[in-house]
Amino acid sequence: MILIGMCSAEEGKLLNKGVFPKFTLTQPTVPEGTTKWVVRGTPGLHWSCELKRVPNTGGHKHAGGPTGKLSPKSGTIPSSGVVTGIKHKTPAVAGDIELKYKIGTTSGSVYSRAMIAGLVELPVTSAIERVGITKTHPQSHYGTQAMTAAIVSLAEKYYKKFSKPLGVNDISLIWGGLFDHKATWAAPHATHRMGVDADIRTKDMALSTGHCNAWLSFSAGVMKSNVCRGR
Ligand SMILES: [Zn+2]
Numbered sequence: 613m614i615l616i617g618m619c620s621a622e623e624g625k626l627l628n629k630g631v632f633p634k635f636t637l638t639q640p641t642v643p644e645g646t647t648k649w650v651v652r653g654t655p656g657l658h659w660s661c662e663l664k665r666v667p668n669t670g671g672h673k674h675a676g677g678p679t680g681k682l683s684p685k686s687g688t689i690p691s692s693g694v695v696t697g698i699k700h701k702t703p704a705v706a707g708d709i710e711l712k713y714k715i716g717t718t719s720g721s722v723y724s725r726a727m728i729a730g731l732v733e734l735p736v737t738s739a740i741e742r743v744g745i746t747k748t749h750p751q752s753h754y755g756t757q758a759m760t761a762a763i764v765s766l767a768e769k770y771y772k773k774f775s776k777p778l779g780v781n782d783i784s785l786i787w788g789g790l791f792d793h794k795a796t797w798a799a800p801h802a803t804h805r806m807g808v809d810a811d812i813r814t815k816d817m818a819l820s821t822g823h824c825n826a827w828l829s830f831s832a833g834v835m836k837s838n839v840c841r842g843r
Contacts (some may be wrong), residue, residue, distance in 0.1 A: 624653025624689065624715025626661065626698075626722050638723040643706050643789035643805070647724040651687075651695040657716040659695065660686035663709055670707030670727065671785030674748040674795045678703035680724070682711065689715070702726035704805075705797055706789030728788025731807040734760045734780060739771035743813055744781040748795040751786040755807040759783065763810060779813025 627650045628639050639647040651659050663679035680702040687695060702709060702724050709724045731754040734742065740763070742753050755763070760783075767778040784807040785791050791804040803809040 623657060623718040624651060624659060626651055626711060626713040626715070626720070628722070638708070638725050640725045640727065640729070641702055642728060643702055643704050643726045645702050645726060647700045647702065649698040649700065649711065649722070651689065651698065651713070651715060652693060653689045653715040653718075655689050655691045655693050657689045658686070659689060659713065659715040661698070661711050661713045663700070664712060666708035666710055666723070670705060670787040670789060671749060671751045672705065672707060672792075673750060677707065677797050678705055679709050700724050704790040705792065706785065706787035726787070726789060728784070728806055730757070731755060731784060731786065731788055732757055732760055734763060734783060737764065737767065739767040739777055740764070741777040741779045743779045744793070744811070746793075749785060749791070749793060752782045752791070753780065754786050754788070755783040755810065759808050759810065781811035781813060783807060783810040
């Protein structure tokens with residue numbers, strides 16, 4: 613009997629698809645965005661893929677967390693040697709998600725990175741007191757350039773008038789996305805995802821009913837604010 617074997621260094625690969633550089637195996641998207649992947653391998657091989665959240669990414673220093681949804685997750689390589697249409701919908705929480713794949717006996721990992729790019733940290737000045745930094749979310753004062761500049765300007769005016777710093781509670785996490793300030797991977801903090809919402813401490817301001825929270829939003833060049841009581 614003659615056995616003819618096909619031998620190659622790799623049986624298969626999970627590859628990026630789209631406009632992102634093909635050589636990188638981390639594909640960027642936004643939270644609740646989609647990355648597209650292609651499986652390439654020897655026809656007839658079984659392939660499968662599982663999702664795993666990379667710990668401590670996206671500004672979340674706590675265990676667990678959502679991975680999003682992958683579809684399809686497994687199949688058989690067709691005669692063309694290519695499986696297209698594999699989509700990973702990333703979760704609302706920012707972070708790196710590992711796609712651990714197995715194609716025949718070959719295994720490896722690629723990554724989807726869900727983040728809001730371009731957020732900057734609120735500077736530390738004598739006019740600003742950053743409130744709400746916790747062990748689970750140590751990087752909680754990131755906003756858009758326009759938002760952080762607006763807060764700095766507001767704080768300077770406040771400091772000049774009252775000789776005390778403006779207390780600024782959470783803005784957004786370093787990579788934006790759902791800000792689960794109770795470390796539950798869920799709301800509250802339905803907003804605070806895009807770096808354009810901040811909680812301004814008002815309990816030491818001259819408002820009569822004790823603890824109040826002001827909601828400040830800067831959008832399209834306009835600052836909007838709203839005070840809500842009893843939170
Ligand atoms: Zn978190």
